[in-house]
Amino acid sequence: MKTKELFRKQFSVALLSAIGALFVPAAAGLAPSALAATSVAGLPDFTDLAEKAGPAVVNIRTTERVRSNASGAMTQDEEMQEFFRRFFGAPLPQQPAPRRRQQPNAAPEVEEQVPRGVGSGFIISADGFVMTNAHVIDGADEVYVTLTDKREYKAKIVGADKRTDVAIVKIEGSNLPRLTMGDSDKIRVGEWVVAIGSPFGLDSTVTAGIVSAKARDTGDYLPLIQTDVAVNPGNSGGPLLNMRGEVIGINSQIYSRSGGFMGISFAVPIDEAMRVADQLRTTGKVTRGRIGVQIGEVTKDVAESLGLARAQGALVQRVEPDGPAEKAGLEAGDVILKFNGTQIERSSDLPRIVGATKPGSRSTVTVWRKGAQRDLSVNIVELESDQTAAPQQQNPKAPRSANMLGLVVADLTPTQLRALNIDGGALVEMSEGAAARAGLRAGDIVLRVNNTDVKDSRQFNELVAKLDAKKTTLLLVRRGDSSQFVTVKPLP
Template sequence: MISKSPAMARTLVMAAILAIVPMVSELGHAQAAAPSYGVPDFTDLVEKTSPAVVNIRTTERVRQGGSQDDDMAEFFRRFFGVPMPGAPAPRRGQPPQGQGQGQGQGQGEEMNRGVGSGFIISQDGYVMTNTHVVADADTIYVTLPDKREFKAKLIGSDKRTDVALIKIEATGLPKLPLGDSDKVRAGEWVLAIGSPFGLDNSVTAGIVSAKGRDTGDYLPFIQTDVAVNPGNSGGPLINLRGEVIGINSQIYSRSGGYMGISFAIPIDEAMRVVEQLKATGKVTRGRIAVAIGEVTKEVADSLGLGRARGALVGSVEPGGPAERAGVEPGDIILKFNGRDIERASDLPRMVGDTKPGSRVPMQVWRKGATRELTITVVELEQDNKPKARASSSPRDDGGTAAKPNALGLIVNDLNEARLKELKIKSGVEVDTVDGPALRAGIRPGDIILRLGDTDVTSARQFNDMVRALDKNRLAALFVRRGDATQVLTLRPGSNASR
């Protein structure tokens, strides 16, 4: 055993301390360099933005009466902002009966319909809100945080996007700057200001949960966990820079109140609508007259597309823009006007944003290859002809197979009259369904147009193609039912009925 003097021991201790100090220093620097994820202080942001957030109150004229039903209806209007269950809807344009308060004979009494929120976007009094906040109102009142109240004029509203623009006669108003909703990132802090349950200028905060939530035809909603309740509708969703990135519009709820998920209309989408409302009082959208569906991974694999993308054409309206451009049921639209289509819901937004009368390029996937088409977009409201539907007629029994094939199908040829009636060039009609086809949902009377990349021309040819299918791979079957065509993927089997 080696003994050490006190002096030597002290020397060793000091050496150890000197060795540890740089390590502690480096650790401290590393901790200082780590990003901080603390909750931000919203006080200055709220003080800056809240003066431009308004309360919106709507009223309607109703006939006077002292019955119990009238009292109950007023209770529902005042406390819940909705009509009494079972009550008939008031008829617009018919003068209410009774005498209003200071309005003269025959004007009716002014009753509250509901409350909501909005925000000022210009110093001369333009206010954005939701369509459902101001819909069917006889009078719209806007109350500013400084307690000034104005009657507002409805400039225009759009039910499809739930965006409305109203105007109050005032100048020098505070306004909110608009942000870029395309730059919104999941996880960033946001806050909502509004009037939940009529409680003016209430502030709630949270984070962006997701982007591009498809809950409507024309809107990729911003999903947040910000507490939003009835009365918040139409209020702004604000980022940490004080910019509006969305309009609070919907909540997911099983109780009628907030349950942790809320949705906001992206401000970029809303402004496209507002610009049209301000200019003309209405929104004009494009239309190409197709019904579409999602492209699943199975469909993409079976058609050699590589990955699931695009919009699958289920039906093409006879005489519509798509038919004139050469679009066929079963096509997958990959690009519209130079923009990629990742999900089917992308296409209606792209088409809707296109000016009617425009000729735009469109790329489709058909029979294992891309095709370039040019389509003329028409106005949505003007080109709404009823879709033709195929009617039933006696089937031609020629070519019937003796037993179900490997897909579980017995099919019949179609005669010329039936093909002309269905407005198709070729196909076979399903007579009997079993096995894989039954599990896939095919029904007797369905029309099979294509197997993979090959058009079906006869029952014999179809059965020959089925016999040649690889039982280890999915087969894509183009099936028409009524006026819609769907692509079903089936795996050939040997368990069809004999």
């Protein structure tokens, strides 16, 4: 019995030791990892960031002057204008003002300031320069800036640029809190970001989210940052901050079907905004370069047909007559691959790069033409308003039988060639079959078949007759004032 009892005690001690050996060290070893995992999996703390950045974010309210009679009532015309502005976002089309007849007992008209809008902004210098959106101050007669400590200043509009939606206003102050600018080129999809602003007029509101995408193209000069940060009307002009409290963007747009936040918001990259701001502070306006081309995307089919390794660059659809590009030798159908050595990945890259080039300078444009690269030197001029193109004339000749592509073409008259500023081409009189399915229509002008320029209708038909009916044909087609490549695929 004693032997058995002793064995049981020894066995129990050994068993407990074994259990202890299994669980105690494991628990001790896992504790730091578990704590680390909890720390990694938890949400970041934004309190210090908000406390530090908040004082430099301002509320912006704007007013406009309206006329009313002494009783404070607007005239009927002014009431209609105000109705259209508030509910449709645009003024009533301007009509010639009727001649007013003075009524014997009519109250004299007076001018008063009425609220126009509310937005956000942030201080970028201790002496009072404030950055916001151009649309926040658009049409305002007076701009008022309110700090978080309730100090209010009447601001002076320094300048605004509608193309990038960036504006600068100035308040009189010193030693003002300001934000540090970050590097929007270094942001990564998925990183945490914070927005501070005045949604619906609620100032000093902090929201957080992540970067959803970079370089969303919504305009010629706006490669926007997409986030899922809650941004609502009134947030416009406020800063988008990284976790270091640096400004990486200006909250500018939202995607919404209801007018409220729906999970997608856009910010102007601060790198782009600061380039604009520097010009606004210096001259009050933004000067951009241009070369005088109309461009489009290079699709996969077009890239393959032209012999490009991949779809890249900007397709020249139209060259402005007597413009810098034409003088440099650019032609419709060229694909611009580089500008001053900088690769053009998408067509939207080109306007931003050219726009940032100083007018009066010369630049090198690398184009792809007929299977080979060539460098052209172009003079940069200042961007001006677009010109309206003259309507294209039609050739009145009667159609004949369609060729293999389904096109009936005719020659262009010398007058048409001069008006269109082209050396040759074939005018489409009728389109059917494969050509019609590709989108060609009467009035189009075929300038090139694959890599061969078209001189007239006879040569065009000869080129088509030699094509392989089972292969896709690439046509350079002019419609109106622009040119584009069209792939005509054989019918099944």
